[in-house]
Amino acid sequence: MANIDYNYFISPHASRRRPALTRELTKRAYAVKDTISLAEGMPNEVTFPFEKMQILLKDGSSITLQGQQLHAALQYIPTQGYPPLVKTLKEFMQKVHQPPNWQDRELLVTNGSQDGISKTIELCIQEGDPVLVQDPLYAGAEIVLKPFKAELIPVEHDQHGMSAQQLMNVLEDRKAKYTEEGGGCKMPKLLYINPTGSNPAGTTMPAERRKEIYNICCKYNILILEDDAYCFMHFLDENPPSFLSLDTEGRVVRLDSLSKVLSSGLRMAWITGPKQIIANIELHIQSSCLHSSTLSQVITENLFQVWGHDKFMEHLSFIRKYYKARRDLTIDAMERHLKGLCEWNVPTGGMFVWIKVKGVSDVYDMLMSRGLKKGITFVPGHAFMADPTKACNYIRASYSKVPPKQIEKAMKLLAELIREEHLLLLFWNSSRDVIEQSFFGFFYGLELNQPFEQFGPKFWFQYLPRVDFEEWAAHNLTIFPNKAANSRHDAFDIDPSTG
Structure with missing residues (x-):
């Protein structure tokens, strides 16, 4: 992998986080079983009211949680995730994506991919920072960026997703301004992208374009936040390569989710990326929710074991x-x-x-x-x-x-x-004078006799649905200005007392 300084991508407030000692002890409790521990701040499982949980699957198989496995499903776990599931997900990622330099990457379970988006963005940007986004943009990303007053730099898309040429043009223009202004115009360091079945456009980016965008990001030292929640829902004959599978330099943070294919309520997702980036996101989770739902993770792990890789791919x-x-x-x-x-x-x-x-x-x-x-x-x-x-x-x-x-x-x-x-x-365009004259008496009675243009179409249109347009077109519109105010109200089915 390239010699990337990840501190460049980590914001000052995120860099101040430190691991909680109690969380480290939870991690060690899963790794070491032959010690007498008086360190864990965990409730005793015998006090929980649950004896057994059974889930029947549509194919006739089932998942049963009882005894020690049920205890584990109801208990605290390491922030990274339920260890057996973390192991399974790592094996899955290597099979499906075959990312280069896997030994330099780490994986972290999150509470849905929205949680991963939020925590990755919070890790990388400060108030006012520029962020490259596809246009149109997933609304869930925009609401995360808004509190940071981020400068969103939209990159146009076509039927194949974000345009690589447009991305290059945007960055070249930005670099020219950055040079002219002596650094006053910041260069973006983060690209947010939905490459597969994008929300809302439904586009899936071809392999060649993914390579072009990846190379552009390498040239400009940009971290790629690959939000691929719909990667299992493409309609192509072959699976498109993920940005993670192309990542020879270590600049992709990938979000995967099972919300669309298993259950959105399980909130099962994970982040894969460079170890330093993932370690910092893990610290954020320690300070917010400790870890994602243990029960959801244990159910998911058991499903993987019951089905196996091939049955999951069939699903x-x-x-x-x-x-x-x-x-x-x-x-x-x-x-x-x-x-x-x-x-x-x-x-x-x-x-x-x-x-x-x-x-x-x-x-x-x-x-x-x-x-x-x-x-x-x-x-x-x-x-x-x-x-x-x-x-x-x-x-x-x-x-x-x-x-x-x-x-x-x-x-x-x-x-x-x-x-x-x-x-x-x-x-509206052909009858504005008539509208003005026809409504004038009514609005004058409401002391709304301001200039017509002050209201605009949105204001007037609240009354227009009550008009029979065919009848309007069939009659001479000029008769309305000559009618009395009450007649005008009748013509438009408006009660003067209520508006």
């Missing part, structure tokens, strides 16, 4: 086929109802379709107000933007849980909603 194959079929149903419904109204790329992994709405500059009110009234919910693209305050015409649709028949209905309703939005915008 992953089933997962991919299941979600691919749901993706296909969704895309078919979109082709029938949204063609001409929207644009999209067919997802190559994950649980989401990233939809661009044509003819609408901002979808927020359309979805959050009129969409909810219509009985459909989608996530506005704003949630996945580096700057969520800007206008966005993208929608994230999830096909993971909705019943197949409702997928068809949802896309039909979305098409209706978009057409209505187009009509609203047409109505």
Whole structure:
């Protein structure tokens, strides 16, 4: 591995953490069994009310916890994780990813991959630091970065994920500014990326592009935070190589998760990375939650032992086929109802379709107000933007849980909603003078006689859904300014006393 100074990536506040002696003793208690210990601050297992736990699996096999194994499942464990599971996960990582220089890496169990994202980011950045992120960005990463007032540097994506050329352009521009300003413009030291079945775009990065991005990060001394929660849910014929499998220098911190393939409630995930980085994250876990759920880890370890590697890989194959079929149903419904109204790329992994709405500059009110009234919910693209305050015409649709028949209905309703939005915008752009005159008396009565532009479309649109647009178009719009105030209220079905 390259001679990397990991202190460069570790923030000052993280570098001040020190191991707790009691946690070190817990680790030793698992390693050494022939000592009389009066050191452990653990409750006695005989006081626990649980006698036996049994889990039946869908294939007919079962997991039974009782006796000493149940005691272990209900007790404190080393911060790194339940030792038998840590051993199993290390073997799994070596089989699946074959990372170079494995002896220089370590693995740590976390409370879901979101916990790993949070702790890795907290380890690496200080307030105001620049961070490279893919655009669109997983919302869970944005909420971690926000309290640090991080400068998010978005890197555009296409149907294959983050653009390597765009990443190079961004870094070259940044380096030029850094040189011109004498270091006043910081260079980023962290790249956050979803390479497989990305959330929300559903893109899976080809092997060649992963290599290009890895080489760029080597050139600019950037640590790669590879959040690969959907790596087991791609729809390709072959498994794409992970950044970890390409990591000859030791600059990849990889997050893996079983939330999407075993259970999201188990909160089972792990981080793999350079030993110094993992050791520092372990210190953070010591000071926050001590360790991830022991019961979840023991259940997972027993599942691996009952199934073995081959049966687990068969289960992953089933997962991919299941979600691919749901993706296909969704895309078919979109082709029938949204063609001409929207644009999209067919997802190559994950649980989401990233939809661009044509003819609408901002979808927020359309979805959050009129969409909810219509009985459909989608996530506005704003949630996945580096700057969520800007206008966005993208929608994230999830096909993971909705019943197949409702997928068809949802896309039909979305098409209706978009057409209505187009009509609203047409109505707004072509009839502003009429709207102003028609509503003038009503708003004057509410002492809201400010300039028309002060309100803007969002304010006026709260009243427009009550208008029968076909009737409006069929009549001479100029009649409304000549009507009395009460008549205007009647025409728009507005009660003057309530607004």
